Amino acid sequence: MNGGEAGSRARARARWSTAPIIGLICALLLAAACSPRPEALAPLAPDAVILAFGDSLTAGTGAAPEASYPSRLEALSGRRVINGGIAGELSRGGVDRLPGLLEAHRPDLLILTHGGNDLLRRVDTEETRENLETMIGHAWERGIDVLLVAVPAPTLLRLRSDPLYAEIGQRLRVPVEDEALAHVLSRDTMKADPIHPNGDGYRYVAERIHRLLVQTGAL
DSSP: HHHHHHHHHHHHHHHTSSSSHHHHHHHHHHHTTTTOHHHOOOOTTOOOEEEEEEHHHTTTTTTTGGGSSSHHHHHSSSSSSEEEEEOOOOOHHHHHHHHHHHHHHHSSSSEEEOOOOHHHHHHHHHHHHHHHHHHHHHHHTOOOOOEEEBBBBBSSSOOBHHHHHHHHHHHHHHHHHHHHHHHHHOOOOEEEETTOHHHHHHHHHHHHHHHHHHHHHHH
């Protein structure tokens, strides 16, 4: 990350707690139009802590605990990765739960994989969007970088990541892993049931997240 990019991101985080959310989004939208590549993340020191936060897809439902994507990512990255997943949680629950984990663990990076249960239960998209952006704001208020992982939209046809995640990533200049879960859940050999990966699936998700961390400069 060059000095201009670092300064821009620092100023954006500083404004989060003092400026209206709408104004911040508008400013970031203008900046994102010139940045098609993945956004840069701060390098993670060898003793850095990563918080993987979400629902059952983070908790690792469908596989042994050591096969969850946070456990696999810890081995790949050489950094401590805390599994902050709770099965069945809606994004509104994540908004309430995340600040306590951020305060308890003081992570250097938040990996946010949330909203899948909202999609399954047909929660209003704007509510899910607001909750995801609020969780990103919780991290930014504490100077924590965010990587967003997209969840596929329920469909009878070929699974694709819900466009909500890419939209948030573009507006807020947050890197998004936009393909891994849709790829895994489209393949019977990589899933334990229709909505959860198996051990092989979680390995693939961890590998894709690790690759994005390298691409964005975090590793």
